[in-house]
Amino acid sequence: MKHLLDYLPKLNDWLARREQPGFRGPQIIDWILEKRVSDFSAMTNLPQPLRELLASSFTTFTSTIVTHSTSDDGTEKLLLKLPDGGLIECVLLREENRRTICVSSQVGCAMGCVFCASGLDGVLRNLTAGEILEQMLQLQKLLPAEERLSHIVMMGMGEPLANLDHVLEALGYASAPTGLGISPRRITISTVGLPAAIQRLARQDCKYQLALSLHAPNDTLRTQLVPINEKIGIAALMAAADHYFESSGRKLTFEYVLLSGINDQEEHATQLAALLQNRTALLNVIPYNPVEGLPYTTPSNRSIQRFKQILEAAGIEIRFRQRKGDKINAACGQLRRQQLVPLLSDTQRSFTDR
Numbered sequence: 001m002k003h004l005l006d007y008l009p010k011l012n013d014w015l016a017r018r019e020q021p022g023f024r025g026p027q028i029i030d031w032i033l034e035k036r037v038s039d040f041s042a043m044t045n046l047p048q049p050l051r052e053l054l055a056s057s058f059t060t061f062t063s064t065i066v067t068h069s070t071s072d073d074g075t076e077k078l079l080l081k082l083p084d085g086g087l088i089e090c091v092l093l094r095e096e097n098r099r100t101i102c103v104s105s106q107v108g109c110a111m112g113c114v115f116c117a118s119g120l121d122g123v124l125r126n127l128t129a130g131e132i133l134e135q136m137l138q139l140q141k142l143l144p145a146e147e148r149l150s151h152i153v154m155m156g157m158g159e160p161l162a163n164l165d166h167v168l169e170a171l172g173y174a175s176a177p178t179g180l181g182i183s184p185r186r187i188t189i190s191t192v193g194l195p196a197a198i199q200r201l202a203r204q205d206c207k208y209q210l211a212l213s214l215h216a217p218n219d220t221l222r223t224q225l226v227p228i229n230e231k232i233g234i235a236a237l238m239a240a241a242d243h244y245f246e247s248s249g250r251k252l253t254f255e256y257v258l259l260s261g262i263n264d265q266e267e268h269a270t271q272l273a274a275l276l277q278n279r280t281a282l283l284n285v286i287p288y289n290p291v292e293g294l295p296y297t298t299p300s301n302r303s304i305q306r307f308k309q310i311l312e313a314a315g316i317e318i319r320f321r322q323r324k325g326d327k328i329n330a331a332c333g334q335l336r337r338q339q340l341v342p343l344l345s346d347t348q349r350s351f352t353d354r
């Protein structure tokens, strides 16, 4: 059995080889993406023999829901198990008329950001395009029929730019009018900032929003918090980001997780203001969402306000992201770890808890 969501680019050829007319492919895609029907027998405009052939050749959903948590603020989070046992997380956030989904790109993450739960056990593998798309459909199924997904953020587990081909293929179906129909300006790719991949996005004329996880205003501190920075450096990251802004016209977002006593001091705010000045950018400050076993804490309101004032005084456009779904561990990677840690052997555990 093939995973249909991974097979979509080849579906028309597959149908043509079985002497099906050209409109069958779009009909099937419409059932799955638009009408939210994954059971072939319910695809009533397809001839019965084709429905049977599809059912014996393809599965649409390959993941199973391990946990489904719901928070008072309307946030819902799924922990999904893939056929090979890999665990991934994805989240639906409700905010007025927005229905935003947060989707994973890898099982685990190789970037090693010291404050993040997703990378604590390294990366197991890239997700396929179908597995990325499947998360979107699993979350879409949580909405009543009259509601639509409105925004996508690639802010789940993993580094999307380390799995760019599959991410772009899945987002192609998310943004196509014949797919989920979500405008590229409502789709955000969040990245630790891999310059070669950002340059590729710029060359391909991508129109997605780019969010760069900066987290520190100088290389010494950034390398400490985001170890991959040692091979990149803030200057190269900024050059690639500027290039993307010029080619896409999309305002850049810089993300900054505030860690008490580490990157939240006045000197950091001043350096950050200097770095972002003269750039068309939004600074998205995220209060740290504590991860069990890690030594970091969220700054006090007083130091958050001081940080904010310095940047505002420098004319930086700044937004403080509200924490949503805290109670259900919506910071990605946390649910998976809860499942994973008891399963790890003692040697692995002492390594990951270092």
Ligand code: SAH
Pocket: 111, 113, 115, 116, 117, 154, 155, 156, 157, 158, 159, 160, 190, 191, 192, 193, 211, 212, 213, 255, 256, 257, 286, 287, 288, 289, 290, 291, 331, 332
């Ligand atoms: N690999 C991508 C996506 C990561 S998740 C990236 O680096 O951007 C999206 C954002 O959440 C990133 O900015 C990430 O650094 C941040 N993040 C990770 N763990 C967090 C935590 N515990 N609290 C707050 N933000 C966190």
